[in-house]
Amino acid sequence: MYADDADFSDVYKACDKTVFGKFYKHDGYLFKESKLCVPSCSMRELLVREAHGRGLIGHFDVKKTLDILHEHFYWPKMKKDVNRICGRCITCRKAKFKVLPHGLYTPLPVPSEPWVDIFMDFVLGLPRTKRGRDSIFVVVDRFSKMAHFIPCHKTDDATNIVDLFFWEIVRFHGVPQSIVSDRDVKFLSYFWKVLWRKLGTKLLFSTTCHPQTDGQTEVVNRTLTQFLRTVVHKNLKTWEDYLPFIEFAYNRATHSTTSYFPFEIVYGFNPLTPLDLIPLPVDGRSSLDGQKKAKLVKSLHERVRLQIAQKNERVASQANKGRRCVIFEPGDWVWVHMHKERFPTHRKTKLHPRGDGPFQILEKINDNAYKVDLLGEYKVSATFNIYDLSPFDVGEDSWSNLFEERGNDGNQGGPSLKDPLQVPDEPITRSRAKKIKEAMQGLVQSTWDEASKSPTIKVGLKEGEPILIHLIQAVEDMT
Numbered sequence: 001m002y003a004d005d006a007d008f009s010d011v012y013k014a015c016d017k018t019v020f021g022k023f024y025k026h027d028g029y030l031f032k033e034s035k036l037c038v039p040s041c042s043m044r045e046l047l048v049r050e051a052h053g054r055g056l057i058g059h060f061d062v063k064k065t066l067d068i069l070h071e072h073f074y075w076p077k078m079k080k081d082v083n084r085i086c087g088r089c090i091t092c093r094k095a096k097f098k099v100l101p102h103g104l105y106t107p108l109p110v111p112s113e114p115w116v117d118i119f120m121d122f123v124l125g126l127p128r129t130k131r132g133r134d135s136i137f138v139v140v141d142r143f144s145k146m147a148h149f150i151p152c153h154k155t156d157d158a159t160n161i162v163d164l165f166f167w168e169i170v171r172f173h174g175v176p177q178s179i180v181s182d183r184d185v186k187f188l189s190y191f192w193k194v195l196w197r198k199l200g201t202k203l204l205f206s207t208t209c210h211p212q213t214d215g216q217t218e219v220v221n222r223t224l225t226q227f228l229r230t231v232v233h234k235n236l237k238t239w240e241d242y243l244p245f246i247e248f249a250y251n252r253a254t255h256s257t258t259s260y261f262p263f264e265i266v267y268g269f270n271p272l273t274p275l276d277l278i279p280l281p282v283d284g285r286s287s288l289d290g291q292k293k294a295k296l297v298k299s300l301h302e303r304v305r306l307q308i309a310q311k312n313e314r315v316a317s318q319a320n321k322g323r324r325c326v327i328f329e330p331g332d333w334v335w336v337h338m339h340k341e342r343f344p345t346h347r348k349t350k351l352h353p354r355g356d357g358p359f360q361i362l363e364k365i366n367d368n369a370y371k372v373d374l375l376g377e378y379k380v381s382a383t384f385n386i387y388d389l390s391p392f393d394v395g396e397d398s399w400s401n402l403f404e405e406r407g408n409d410g411n412q413g414g415p416s417l418k419d420p421l422q423v424p425d426e427p428i429t430r431s432r433a434k435k436i437k438e439a440m441q442g443l444v445q446s447t448w449d450e451a452s453k454s455p456t457i458k459v460g461l462k463e464g465e466p467i468l469i470h471l472i473q474a475v476e477d478m479t
Contacts, residue, residue, distance in 0.1 A: 002030050005039040007076050035074040047073060048085045059095070062086050093335055093392075094353035102326040103368045103386035105319035107312040108180070110305055111143035114266045115173035118142060119180050120165075120187075121217040123224060124154055129240040136243070137161065139169055140220050142180070143304065145255040146262035147220050149247045151240045158189040178202040180217075183381065223250070257311045258304050265304055268297040326386060328370055333358040336372065337388040342380055358392040 002012035012030050014020040022032050030037040038044050051068040053059045060068075066082050075081075086092065111117040123136040129151070137150040150168050152160070179196065181187045183205050196203055227246045232239050251262040252270065263270050328334060335357035340347040347354075362382070363371035370389065374382040 001039045001041060002037075007040055008037055011037075032074045035070070035072060038073050038075045040075070044075060044081060045085060048082055052082075052086055052089065053091060059089065059092050088392075093357065094355055096354070101323045101387075102390065104323055104325050105316045106366075106368055107316055108142070110308050110312070111141075112305070113301060114144040114146070115141050115169075116143065116176055117178045117180070118169075118176045119217040119220075121182060121221060122152075122184065123221050126239060127236045129237050131240060133240050136224065137164055138217060138220055138224065139165070140217050141173075141262070141266075142216065143301075143308070144262045144265035145216075145258060146251050146266055147224075147247065149224060149243050151243060156186070158186045158192040161186050162192070162195060175199055176201055178204055180204045180206070182206050220250075258307050260300070260304060260307075265300065268293060268300065326391065327367055328361050328364065328386070328389065328391070330361050330364060332361045333392045334361060334370075334372065334389040335359075335392045336374070336384060337390075339388070343378065346378070 002008050005012070008030055011020055011023050012025070015023055015025045015030065023037070024031055038047065047069065048065065052065045062079070062082050065086060066079055069078060069082070108117075119138075119140040119142060121138050123138060124134075126134050126136065128134045131151070133151040133153060135152050135154045135156075137152045138147065139150070140147045148168055150164050152164060156164075177200075179201060181203070186192060187203070187205065193203065224246065227250070228239050228242065231242045231246070248271075252273065254261055258265065261270050335355055336359055337355050338347055338353065346352060346356075359375075360373045361370050362373050365371060365383065368386045369383060370386065371383050372389075374380070
């Protein structure tokens with residue numbers, strides 16, 4: 001094999017009579033110093049896999065695997081081969097999977113006016129009050145940042161939540177154009193989806209275990225919980241009585257994103273507080289006529305939109321430090337990170353795999369969300385944020401069995417003797433599908449040319465007629 005090898009053929013011939021530099025021959029084998037030179041064949045991959053994860057070797061990283069090989073073997077570009085094979089090791093991927101900073105922070109579009117685009121979520125696990133309520137339905141306007149805190153029951157279904165929403169939100173602010181929420185069973189119910197589809201409201205769901213999508217509501221929930229802790233003290237079951245005061249205080253305070261009061265953005269003025277009852281000079285804005293007041297509110301909304309856009313740019317610039325833009329397309333293969341919250345049965349202990357794959361991308365929802373061809377055994381949503389995905393290079397060696405009898409593999413750098421039209425058992429990548437297509441087109445063209453040259457076969461192809469029908473007829477005549 002050395003004589004025909006692309007890497008060692010010249011050196012092997014030069015060592016026929018004497019030592020060539022650090023190379024020499026012994027019993028027909030080529031050595032460099034005390035290291036055996038391995039020609040370009042499947043033996044290289046077998047040795048890398050043996051040094052990486054067989055026997056007493058513990059699936060170490062590239063450097064340690066390379067050090068083990070360097071003790072006894074040599075071939076050019078060994079590090080490149082070790083990198084490639086270790087990067088495709090399924091066992092390492094499952095046991096050592098790490099969440100990488102993939103995907104850029106993409107803020108939601110800036111709303112145009114108050115109560116057109118909203119967030120909604122729930123605060124659960126509260127003590128049961130005397131009215132039987134143990135949860136809070138939180139609704140936040142994405143433009144003004146105004147919030148409504150509505151007490152409810154944890155067992156309320158979609159119909160009860162719709163009643164609360166119409167009674168507490170729609171009658172004051174109208175029907176919204178879009179609703180951003182998590183994947184709560186209430187929001188995923190058939191009744192909820194059909195209702196809002198008929199009303200023309202677009203439902204936007206966050207990906208599972210990715211609360212950053214509706215991060216505004218998560219922040220409001222945390223602020224609301226802090227408020228409740230400061231006022232209920234030891235009377236834990238009286239939290240419902242304090243909700244109206246907490247809601248007023250929240251909407252009467254300046255918001256960090258807009259630098260305005262939520263009440264002021266929605267109504268054009270702030271409601272009175274006990275401090276406002278002190279006799280002071282009257283604000284000129286309260287005595288403006290209708291036209292001037294409308295202009296004032298419009299200019300206020302323009303400033304708020306600009307303020308939100310600038311805040312989003314600052315947050316995105318800070319959040320994207322150290323992140324890498326990764327875009328997948330349908331058909332790509334990815335590795336999935338298995339969160340304990342999302343895969344509780346598959347991450348019961350520390351010894352369970354931290355990831356699984358590879359899985360194929362079925363649909364690209366946007367640059368940060370993808371639908372994956374997940375196995376049915378997981379029984380979870382197949383939509384993942386890009387933060388939980390990492391690219392997987394599908395190579396022929398990822399599913400190959402090196403101990404299977406294949407005959408003399410010879411020089412792997414030469415032309416492949418494999419039938420290009422043979423459909424493999426492993427997943428077909430886009431490059432492999434392209435090769436199969438090209439081989440099929442070549443076979444059809446060669447068969448057609450052969451049939452056209454045969455004196456015993458009449459091949460008449462009129463313009464516009466499909467070639468396949470004539471080709472089938474020609475093949476039948478040839479046989």
